[in-house]
Amino acid sequence: MCGIVGAIADRDVVPVLIEGLKRLEYRGYDSSGIAVLDGSAIRRVRRTGRVAEMESAAAAEGFSAMLGIGHTRWATHGGVTESNAHPHLSHGVALVHNGIIENHEEQRERLRALGYAFESQTDTEVIAHLIHHHLQAGIDLLEALQRAVKELTGAYALAVISQAEPQRMVVARMGCPLLVGLGEGENFVASDVSAIVSATRRVVFLEEGDTAELTRAGVRVFDAGDVPVQREERLSSVSLASLELGPYRHFMQKEIHEQPRALGDTIEAAIDAGGFPAELFGKDAQAVLAGVTGVQILACGTSYYAGLTARYWIEALANLPCSVEIASEYRYRAAYADPKHLIVTISQSGETLDTMEALKYAKSLGHRHTLSICNVPESAIPRASELVCYTRAGAEIGVASTKAFTTQLAALFQLAVVLGKLHGRVDAAQEADYLEQLRHLPGSVQHALNLEPQIVAWAERFAGKANALFLGRGLHYPIALEGALKLKEISYIHAEAYPAGELKHGPLALVDAEMPVVVIAPNDSLLEKVKSNMQEVRARGGELFVFADQDSNFSASEGVHVIRTPRHAGVLSPVVHTIPVQLLAYHTALARGTDVDKPRNLAKSVTVE
Structure with missing residues (x-):
């Protein structure tokens, strides 16, 4: 599962939903959809493929409403089909869901026995029917949601609307991020602040087990015991977001969960280029990389393990010899030097002393071509390197590296493909296939989360x-x-x-x-x-x-x-x-x-x- 956005306002929210889904595209996805309350009926449009295709369909069908929810999906339960795309419906109830429901098969059998028919292969449809089932007891949508989630095992972020209650939206969170955006006479929900930043920067991060009700007038939040609570309102700043914990307990957890976005940012240039141009590594990269006859990677700790992975890629895709060495060992031995080999240094901070000294030592041995893979612009190692690739992971505060490592892998994979192209080992068809695999990477990582x-x-x-x-x-x-x-x-x-x-x-x-x-x-x-x-x-x-x-x-x-x-x-x-x-x-x-x-x-x- 991937991205959620929802809105209730005194204006047409369809543009808000579409823009929000576009901002969530970095996570990777294979289908998208929106459901809106138009008058007294819920209307829904879903499409496999890009958000733009769904947007065109919504425009053609004249979608306009003041209450709605949207979703980008990465297939988990069930294939990439329109029937499996979100939102899912059950008798006037519509919902979107991030996460995995572990007891969905048990609930599915129970609901079938109660007379519910299933149109999809997803675990999410179970939740929609379960909420509708509880509504039959004469309770309102919020209480039905609160009862339903207590019967679910797994992870979820949910946003739900009902044609019977056009003045509100209800949401729930367990194990998957979800936040509420606060406006004037309008309110929003999203799995990522980027989805609603154009509408508001005032946000409330829901905590584990929270449910909430959104109306045009305000927001009410309830804890896991369904007791009303006050959650801190924050003013979101994209530039400061990486320095704040948000809904997470630790920066390490936050940074683990930021990896779909970090990977999306790191591979953005290749996706936008529609391939793997050498210029991903600098304006002079094509001439340099076309002439190298081997690769020597120098790094420490986690970055060293990224280099070990890259060796498999470089030798398989480019058919070039690749060696990987711990920087602190390399700098103290009489190393073999070949001026035609490319020295690749990997460092999250760009200030790692052993790696910096190893780079200096390599140069002193006669190595002329150097490339730095780093997360911090203008740090020491990139400044000392001929070519540079920035990983765009954002600030990583936790000492144990997480998103820096996976973005290093993404950068090194791109280097392997570029070398393969320049050395005649990767043709156009293979390049297109590698690009498609790269495009799907953030979504695969999101599912792993x-x-x-x-x-x-x-x-x-x-x-x-x-x-x-x-x-x-x-x-x-x-x-x-x-x-x-x-x-x-x-x-x-x-x-x-x-x-x-x-x-x-x-x-x-x-x-x-x-x-x-x-x-x-x-x-x-x-x-x-x-x-x-x-x-x-x-x-x-x-x-x-x-x-x-x-x-x-x-x-x-x-x-x-x-x-x-x-x-x-x-x-x-x-x-x-x-x-x-x-x-x-x-x-x-x-x-x-x-x-x-x-x-x-x-x-x-x-x-x-």
């Missing part, structure tokens, strides 16, 4: 452990490394990562019932190998926690726990599989009561040796 409630349950089991193993193969081995690092950084649980094939070469000796083993298991060419490695763990009594794609044919069983992403994300799968390991580390740290944003002994930017 919706797995958070399931990961919380795993975190409770991890909280009492002293050690953990992470396993991955191929492209996903660096993601296992990143997952182990995150767990170490903020929960203080000792964790190690290995290529899964290395188990029998030593680490298997550590496996017992007290050693949780996290497995990154996408549906790729190495899946069967990973399954064999998992059997080795189970044979020694180890407990497996598997992050698998929907079509990986894994079944949970005794000692084997499985959380699924909806579908394999292809060559960009490492980015998507990063999200669950970040969430696992975060919620394990919460359960252990550690300082998530400021883990002991660590600094955000390492500027001393």
Whole structure:
């Protein structure tokens, strides 16, 4: 699921809904729709594809109303079809939903027994029928919503309207962000302030379990116990938003959830260009990159793991040799230097001392071509580099890097494609395919974020452990490394990562019932190998926690726990599989009561040796 926007006003809200959905396009989506109350009837328009197609249909049908809701959807339950697109209807009730309802099958059977027919494959339609069912008891829309959400298990952000109550909209939040925008004689709801910033900057962030009622005159908020509460009104500023927690408990959680937007911003230039021009990396990039014969990546910590992932991409897509080295080690050895190799430095802050010194050392050895991938404009490392790519992740305040890492991966993937084009390994058809995969990346990441409630349950089991193993193969081995690092950084649980094939070469000796083993298991060419490695763990009594794609044919069983992403994300799968390991580390740290944003002994930017 992706974006929500809603409005109630004394003016036509259809333009507000359309503009809001366009501002939410960065998240990635495959369909969109709006539902409005026009007179005494609800009218709805939905389309697969871009928001502009839905906008044209709404204009052709003369949509105009003073109350409405809108949604951009990324398919989870059910395919990309108009019938699965939001909003969903049930007997005069319309709603939009972000999140995943885990007990939807149970509720679906119950509602079918009550006589409800289903038109879609989604979990969301269950909620619409459930609200209508409660309305039959003679209660109002707000109370019906409050009763319905108490019967749901999972994550949701909801906005609901009813033709029987044209003077209000009701909303609810659990596990997915939702905020209310306050206006004069009009009020708004959105999953992201960007959707309503043109209408108002006065916002109220709903908290876990909140429900709310919006009328033209005002807003009433209720906590999880349905007790009226006052939530703080804030004045939103796009430039200051990254410095405020908003509805989140910690900056790390906030920054994990900002990744769809950060990725959307990072890949925006390629999307707008309709491809991968060399100029993504600077005005002289084409001449430089066309002439290099190899790539040397220098980085530290999480950025080093981004480089390890990039090695797979660069060698596979560009057929160029690529080596990756920890910057603090490179600078103290007699390194081989080839002036025709490109030196790539990766740093979130652009001030990492070891990486900066490694860059200087590489230059002193005779390297002429340098490229910096960085998140902070005009910082030291970009200034010292010939070419630069800024990741546009925004300010990252939590010490444990999250959105900086995934945006680094996005930038490095673009570099691999550019090198592949310039060296005759990526043709126009392949370039178009890679662009399409990149376009869908923010939506895939958003779906991975919706797995958070399931990961919380795993975190409770991890909280009492002293050690953990992470396993991955191929492209996903660096993601296992990143997952182990995150767990170490903020929960203080000792964790190690290995290529899964290395188990029998030593680490298997550590496996017992007290050693949780996290497995990154996408549906790729190495899946069967990973399954064999998992059997080795189970044979020694180890407990497996598997992050698998929907079509990986894994079944949970005794000692084997499985959380699924909806579908394999292809060559960009490492980015998507990063999200669950970040969430696992975060919620394990919460359960252990550690300082998530400021883990002991660590600094955000390492500027001393």
